Amino acid sequence: MQLRTLTPQRIYILIGYAVAATALFCAPLYLNDFRLNLLAKFLAFAIVALGLDLIWGYTGILSLGHGVFFGLGAYAMAMYLKLEASGGRLPDFMEWSGLASLPLFWKPFESFGFAVAAGLLIPALLALFLGYFTFRNRIKGVYFTILTQALVIITTTLFIGQQALTGGTNGLTGFSTLFGTPLAGEGMKHTLYYVTAVLLIAAFVLCRFIVKSRFGKVLRAVRDGENRARFIGYNPAVYQMVVFSISGALAGLAGMLFVLHVGIISPSMMGIVPSIEMVLWVAIGGRGTLVGAALGAILMNAAKSVFSENYPDAWLFFLGLLFVIVVVFLPKGLVGLFSRITFRKREESEEHEAAAAISHPAVRAGNG
Amino acid sequence: MEVLFLQLFNGISVSSILLLIALGLAITFGLMNVINMAHGELIMIGAYSTYVTQNIFMDLFPESMFGWYFVLAIPVSFLIAFVIGLILEFTLIRFLYGRPLDSLLATWGVALVLQQLARTIFGAPNVGVTSPSWLNGGLTVLDGVVFPYKRLFIIALVAVTLFIMYLYIYRSNAGRRMRAVMQNRDMAACLGVSTRRVDALTFAIGSGIAGIAGCALTLLGPIGPSLGTYYIVDAFMVVVLGGVGKLIGTVFGALGIGVTSTVFEFWTTASLGKVLVFVCIVAFLQWRPRGLVAMRTRQLDS
Numbered sequence: 001m002q003l004r005t006l007t008p009q010r011i012y013i014l015i016g017y018a019v020a021a022t023a024l025f026c027a028p029l030y031l032n033d034f035r036l037n038l039l040a041k042f043l044a045f046a047i048v049a050l051g052l053d054l055i056w057g058y059t060g061i062l063s064l065g066h067g068v069f070f071g072l073g074a075y076a077m078a079m080y081l082k083l084e085a086s087g088g089r090l091p092d093f094m095e096w097s098g099l100a101s102l103p104l105f106w107k108p109f110e111s112f113g114f115a116v117a118a119g120l121l122i123p124a125l126l127a128l129f130l131g132y133f134t135f136r137n138r139i140k141g142v143y144f145t146i147l148t149q150a151l152v153i154i155t156t157t158l159f160i161g162q163q164a165l166t167g168g169t170n171g172l173t174g175f176s177t178l179f180g181t182p183l184a185g186e187g188m189k190h191t192l193y194y195v196t197a198v199l200l201i202a203a204f205v206l207c208r209f210i211v212k213s214r215f216g217k218v219l220r221a222v223r224d225g226e227n228r229a230r231f232i233g234y235n236p237a238v239y240q241m242v243v244f245s246i247s248g249a250l251a252g253l254a255g256m257l258f259v260l261h262v263g264i265i266s267p268s269m270m271g272i273v274p275s276i277e278m279v280l281w282v283a284i285g286g287r288g289t290l291v292g293a294a295l296g297a298i299l300m301n302a303a304k305s306v307f308s309e310n311y312p313d314a315w316l317f318f319l320g321l322l323f324v325i326v327v328v329f330l331p332k333g334l335v336g337l338f339s340r341i342t343f344r345k346r347e348e349s350e351e352h353e354a355a356a357a358i359s360h361p362a363v364r365a366g367n368g
Numbered sequence: 369m370e371v372l373f374l375q376l377f378n379g380i381s382v383s384s385i386l387l388l389i390a391l392g393l394a395i396t397f398g399l400m401n402v403i404n405m406a407h408g409e410l411i412m413i414g415a416y417s418t419y420v421t422q423n424i425f426m427d428l429f430p431e432s433m434f435g436w437y438f439v440l441a442i443p444v445s446f447l448i449a450f451v452i453g454l455i456l457e458f459t460l461i462r463f464l465y466g467r468p469l470d471s472l473l474a475t476w477g478v479a480l481v482l483q484q485l486a487r488t489i490f491g492a493p494n495v496g497v498t499s500p501s502w503l504n505g506g507l508t509v510l511d512g513v514v515f516p517y518k519r520l521f522i523i524a525l526v527a528v529t530l531f532i533m534y535l536y537i538y539r540s541n542a543g544r545r546m547r548a549v550m551q552n553r554d555m556a557a558c559l560g561v562s563t564r565r566v567d568a569l570t571f572a573i574g575s576g577i578a579g580i581a582g583c584a585l586t587l588l589g590p591i592g593p594s595l596g597t598y599y600i601v602d603a604f605m606v607v608v609l610g611g612v613g614k615l616i617g618t619v620f621g622a623l624g625i626g627v628t629s630t631v632f633e634f635w636t637t638a639s640l641g642k643v644l645v646f647v648c649i650v651a652f653l654q655w656r657p658r659g660l661v662a663m664r665t666r667q668l669d670s
Contacts, residue, residue, distance in 0.1 A: 062469045133650055137657040142403055142468045146604045147650065153601050154639075154646045161639025272597070276476055283473060316484040323477025327470045328463050 024197045028190050037261055040193045042301040043200045044257040046294040049281045050200075050207045051250030053293035056282060058211055059243050060223030061140065064275050065130075065148030066251045068155045069123035071270025073252025075159075075166070076119035077259045079109040081175035081183075092174065097164035106165075112179075119256040120249045127248030131241035138237075140226070152275050156267040171266025175259075183263060196257050200294070203250055207290050210246070219243055280319075284326050286333030296333060370513050375634055376627075381519040383626025384526040385588075387619060388581040389599050390606035391529065394618040395574035397607050399550040400567065402461055403472035407603070408596020409482035410575045413452055414445035414582025415591040416490060419497050421445075435500040438583075442525075445583035446576040453575020457568045465567070479596075486593040494590035503587065518587045525584055529577065534615060536573075546570050550613075609649055611659025620660050625649070 024043075028036055048070055055061045082091050083106070090102060108114045130151065134144055159166045166172075181188050210216050221229040222236045229236050259265050268274075277300075285296020308315040330337055389411060396404045404410075418441040425437035456478065464471040503521055506514040537543040548556040549566045557563050585595065602625065610621025628648060633641035656662070 062472070130650075133654060137654055139653055139657050142397075142401075142472070143608055143653075143657075145403075145469065145472065146601070146608055147653075149601050150605055150646055150649070154643045157639040157642050161637060272601070276473075279473065313484065313488065316480050320477040320480030320484065323480065324460060324474045327474040327477070328460065331470070 021201065024201075025194070027197075028193060033186060033189060036193055037189060038302075038305055039298075040189075040196050040261045041258060042298045043193075043196045044254045044261065045278070045281065045301055046297040047200055047203045047254035047257070048251045048278050049285065049293040049297035050203050050290060051247035051254075052278055052282045053287060053290060054207055054210065054219075054250075055240075055243055055247045056279070057287035057289070057293065058216065058223060059219045059240060061240060061244065062145045062279065063148045063244070063247070064145055064272070064279065065151045066247070066278050067270040067272070067275030068152050069127060069248040069251035070255040070258070070274075070278075071155070071159075071265065071267070072123045072126065073119040073255030074259045074265040074269070075172065075255075076109070076115050076122060076252070077256040078172035078175070078265045079106060080112055080115035081178065081259065082172050083110050084178070085174060085176045093167045093170070093172075094164060099164050103165055116256065119252045123252035123255075124245040124249035128241055128245040131237075131244040135237040135240040135244075140240075149272065149275075152270070152272050156271050159267040159270075167266075169267060171264060171269070173264035173266075175263055178260070183260070192257075192260050196261070199253065199257065203253070204290060204294065207250075210243075211290065215239070215242075280323060280326075282333075284322065284330075284333050286335030288332070289335045292333050292335035295335070299334075370510060373510065373513050375630055377513075377515055377519070379627035379630035380623075381523065381626075382630055383623045384519075384523045385581075385584065386599075386602060386606050386626050387622035388522070388526045388529065388584055389578070389603040390610075390618050390622055391526075391533065391615075392574040392577035392581065393603050393607050394610070394612075394615060395577070396571055397604070398612040398614075398618070399546070400465070400570060400574075401468050402464060402571070403468050403475065403604075404461075404571075404574070405472055405476040405600065406456065406479040406482060407475075407575075407578050408598075408600035409479045409486075410449045410453060410578035411582040411585065411596040411599065412486060412591070412593060413482070414449050414579030415497075415586050415595055416486060416582075417441065417445040417448045417579065418583045418586045419490075419495055419591065422497055435502055438500045438503070441586075442580060442583050445579040447579075449579025449582070450572045450576035453572040453578075454568060456575070457571040461571055462564070462567065483593045490593070492593065494592035496590045497586035499587050522584050522587065525580070529580060530615070530619070533577070537615065542569070605649060607659075609652065609659055611656075611661040614661045617659055617661030624660075 027039055031039060048066060052063065052066055055063055086092070090099065094102070109118070130147070134140070134147060139147070159171075160169050162168070175183055177183060178188065211219075218229065218234055218239050221232075221234070222239055226236050255265070278297075281297040281300045282293045283296070284300055285294065286292025304315065304319075307318065326333065332340075389407075392410070393404070393407055396402050396407065418438070421441040421444050422437050425434055425440075429437075460474060460478065461471065464474060499518060503517045506516040507520060508514050535543075537546065545556070545561050545566050546569075548559075549561055549563050550570075553563055556566075582591075582595070585591065585599075606621040606625055607618060608621075609624060610617035610619070625645060629641055629645045632644045635641075636644065653659075
C-alpha cells in the first residue's frame with residue numbers, strides 16, 4: 001500500500017527524514033560538548049512543539065499554558081534529582097526555610113520510576129481536568145486561551161509562594177548524579193542526548209500516528225467545524241480533552257528531559273513568556289505540520305542562542321517583529337513557505353479548493 | 369467592624385483599578401473580538417506619558433503649579449495612547465479582524481517591541497512619579513479607618529470614565545454606529561456606515577482608556593517597562609467573567625474578582641488567594657459559560 005503512493009515527492013520527504021535522523025544521531029561526532037548540550041535542550045523543546053501542534057495545528061485550540069505542563073514535568077524530575085543529590089538528608093532549601101522533615105508529597109519522588117510516571121501523568125491529568133471543565137461547557141477559542149494563561153499565572157505564583165516546598169523563585173537546582181553517575185560527565189551527556197533524540201523521534205512517530213488515524217481526522221473535523229462534527233454524532237469535548245492531555249504529557253516529558261540537560265528549573269521557565277514562545281516555535285515552523293513544529297522549535301532556539309547572547313536588546317525587537325510578520329504574512333510558517341515554493345502547483349490547486357469551500361456561506365457562519 | 373470596612377474598601381479599590389484596565393479591553397475584545405495583548409503596553413505608555421508630563425511641569429512651570437500637572441496628565445495620556453492605538457489599528461489590527469487567536473499572537477509581538485522601546489528610551493529601572501500634594505493623606509471614616517485620597521480619586525476617575533463611555537456608546541450617534549457595526553457589520557455597511565472608520569475609532573478609544581489606566585497606576589507606585597504585564601491577564605479574566613458585549617458585565621466582573629480576591633487574600637495567603645479566585649472563576653463559568661451578562665443571540669457560534 002505504501003508503494004502505491006510512492007510519488008517523487010514522497011521519496012524526497014522520506015529522504016529528508018533519513019537525513020534528519022542521521023544528522024541527529026551523528027551530532028555527537030561533529031559538535032562539541034557545549035553545543036551538543038544546547039542541541040539536546042532544543043530537541044526537548046521540539047517535543048513540546050509537537051504536543052502544541054497537536055492541539056493548535058490539528059484541533060484548533062490555542063493553549064498558552066504549556067509552560068505549566070512543561071514545568072510540572074520538569075519539577076517532577078528535579079525533585080528526584082534533588083533527593084538523590086541530597087543523599088538522604090533534607091534538601092538544602094528546605095533547611096533554609098526551616099522545615100524539619102521531608103514533606104509527605106516529596107517522599108515518593110525518591111523512586112525514579114515514580115518521578116517519571118508523575119512527570120507524565122500529572123501534566124496529563126491537569127490538562128484533562130482543565131479540559132473537562134472547559135470543553136464540556138463549550139468554553140473554547142479565545143476564552144479557553146485566556147483561562148490557560150490564567151493557569152500559568154496562578155501556577156507560577158503558587159510555586160514562588162511556597163518557598164519551603166518548591167524552592168521559590170530560585171527553583172530547584174544543584175543536582176549531581178543520576179543513578180550514581182555524574183550528570184556533567186561526558187558519557188552521561190552523550191547518553192542523555194541519545195535518549196532525547198530517540199524520545200523525540202518516538203514522539204514524532206506517535207503524533208504522526210495520531211494525526212493519520214481516524215482519531216486525527218476527527219480532530220481536524222472539530223477544528224474546521226466543531227458544530228458539524230457534533231451534528232454528525234461525535235462528541236468534540238472528548239476528543240479535545242484527550243488530545244489536550246496527550247499534549248500536556250508530551251510537554252511534561254520535554255520538561256523532564258530539559259531538567260536533565262540544563263540542571264535547573266525555576267518558576268520563570270514556566271511563566272507566561274516561555275509559554276508564548278513555545279507557541280511561536282510552532283507558528284514559525286508551520287502549524288498543522290509536525291515537521292514544521294519540531295523544526296521551528298529547533299531553529300528558533302538556535303537563532304535565539306546565537307543572537308540573544310550577542311545582541312540581547314535587538315533580539316527582543318526581532319522576536320516581536322517576527323511574531324507580527326509570521327502571524328500576518330506567513331500563517332503556515334516556514335514549512336508553508338517552503339512548500340509554496342517547491343510544490344507550487346499542487347498547493348495552488350489545494351488552496352483553490354479550500355477557498356471555494358470556505359466561501360460557502362454555511363461554513364462561514366459555522367466558523368464565525 | 370473596622371477590618372470589614374477596610375477590606376471592603378480595599379476590595380472596591382482593587383476592583384476600580386481592574387475595571388479601569390478592563391474597560392479598554394471590554395471595547396477591543398468585547399466589541400471587536402480582537403485580543404490585544406499590547407493593551408498592557410498601552411497602559412505603560414499612558415504611565416510614561418504622565419511621567420513625561422510631570423517632568424515638563426517640573427522644568428517649565430513654577431513650583432506652585434506643580435500640583436496641577438496630574439489634571440493635564442489624564443487627557444495627555446489618553447491622547448497619546450489614542451494615537452498609538454490608531455497607528456496600531458491602521459498598520460496591523462485591521463488585517464486581523466475575525467482571527468482572534470492570531471490577533472493575540474501578533475499583538476504579543478507588538479507588546480515585546482513596545483516594552484523594549486520603553487526600555488531603550490526610559491531605561492530598564494522603574495521610575496517614580498510624584499503624586500500631587502492634594503492627593504496625599506486620606507479621609508478618616510472611623511477611628512483607625514482611613515481611606516487614602518489616591519484610592520478615592522481612582523474610584524472617582526473610574527466612575528467618571530464609565531459614565532462618559534456610557535454616554536458615548538449608548539447615547540451618541542457615533543456610539544450607535546459603533547454598536548451597529550459590532551452587531552451586524554454587513555448590514556451597517558449597507559446602510560452607509562463607514563465600518564473602517566468605526567473600527568479604527570473604536571480601537572483607538574479602547575487604547576486611549578488604557579492610557580488613562582496607566583495614568584492612574586502612577587499614583588500607586590513606581591512604573592517600569594513591564595508595568596502592563598502584571599495586570600493584563602487579570603483584566604482579561606474580568607472581561608471573560610463579566611461577559612462580552614455589555615459594559616455592565618465588565619463592571620460586575622471587576623467587582624466580583626476584586627472583592628473576592630481581597631477577601632481570599634485576607635483569609636489565606638496572596639498566592640493561595642489567587643488560586644482560589646481562579647478556581648471560583650472556572651466554577652462560575654461552569655454555570656454560565658458566557659459570563660455574567662451575555663448578549664442574547666440565536667447564533668450557533670458567536
